[in-house]
Amino acid sequence: MLIEENPTKYxxxxxxxxxxxxxxxxxxxxxxxxxxxxxxxxxxxVQPVSTDGKQLLFG
Structure with missing residues (x-):
């Protein structure tokens, strides 16, 4: 199984x-x-975003 890591930015x-x-x-x-x-x-x-600038939603 391949897992891609997408670093979080803020x-x-x-x-x-x-x-x-x-x-x-x-x-x-x-x-x-x-x-x-x-x-x-x-x-x-301050909100977490992906490296391409999309907002990350946690819930």
């Missing part, structure tokens, strides 16, 4: 809109949050 979204480039670690994505204004930061979230 994307910052502000009010549902992508901000910046996908980051290889959560810590780097959270560092991007520090560059935002307080208003933007309250609307921002």
């Amino acid at each position: 994307q910052v979204f502000i009010n549902g809109i992508r901000y910046g480039a996908p980051q290889p670690t959560v810590q780097l994505a959270e560092a991007l949050l520090a560059t935002l204004t307080p208003d933007q930061r309250s609307l921002a979230e």
